Amino acid sequence: MGRKxxxxxxxxxxxxxxGGSNGYRVRLWKIKLxxxxxxxGMEITVCHFPKGTIKWNKMEHRLFSHISMNWKGHPLTSHDVMVNLIGATKxxxxxxxxxxxxxxxxxxxxKVSDQEMEKINIGKHNFHGDWNYTISKN
Structure with a gap:
């Protein structure tokens, strides 16, 4: 969607x-990045929120409050209903x-091996390099 x-x-x-599938310790996440x-060909910078602090993500607050208001009172009976309600949010x-x-x-x-991990072109940032890093094209 962003490419357009x-x-x-x-x-x-x-x-x-x-946490979850995009956690800072998840090897497959970094391999796929x-x-x-x-x-x-893009340089990808990832900044992970510390555990339990995703509520500080301003974009999530801005976005999800509007999504919640949009589907208020509508029963979420199928994926199509959810997609249509979310997609109609402005x-x-x-x-x-x-x-x-x-x-x-x-x-x-x-499973991702140590050898596969060594092939990742990752640059850890000075501040909390495990949580903040940039992956560049090999």
């Missing part, structure tokens, strides 16, 4: 929480929400 709006982008900033950096200041269901199947239980 920002076709000349050279960098991407991802603000993520510290490296693959994306290689494919897109703010007075011009924020429009884009949403799409990813129906692809993803394998589970993938």
């Amino acid at each position: 709006i920002y076709p000349d982008a050279k960098k991407l900033l991802i603000c993520a929480d510290s 490296q693959e994306f950096a290689n494919k897109s 703010t007075k200041t011009g924020l429009k929400v884009g949403v799409k269901i990813d129906k692809r199947k993803y394998p589970t239980g993938i």
Whole structure:
């Protein structure tokens, strides 16, 4: 979705929480980011919020409050209903929400070796390098 709006982008900033599939210790997350950096040519900077502090993410507050107001009173009976309600969310200041269901199947239980991790072109930032890093094209 972002490629259409920002076709000349050279960098991407991802603000993520510290748990789940995109946690700062998740090896497969970093492998997939490296693959994306290689494919897109973009430099990807990731800044993880410390555990339990995702509530500080201003974008989430700005976005989810409007989504919640938009689907208030509507029973969430299917994925299509949720996608349509989220996709219809707009703010007075011009924020429009884009949403799409990813129906692809993803394998589970993938193990990432130390050798694969060594191939990641990762630059840890000076401040909390485990949480803040940049992955560049190999």
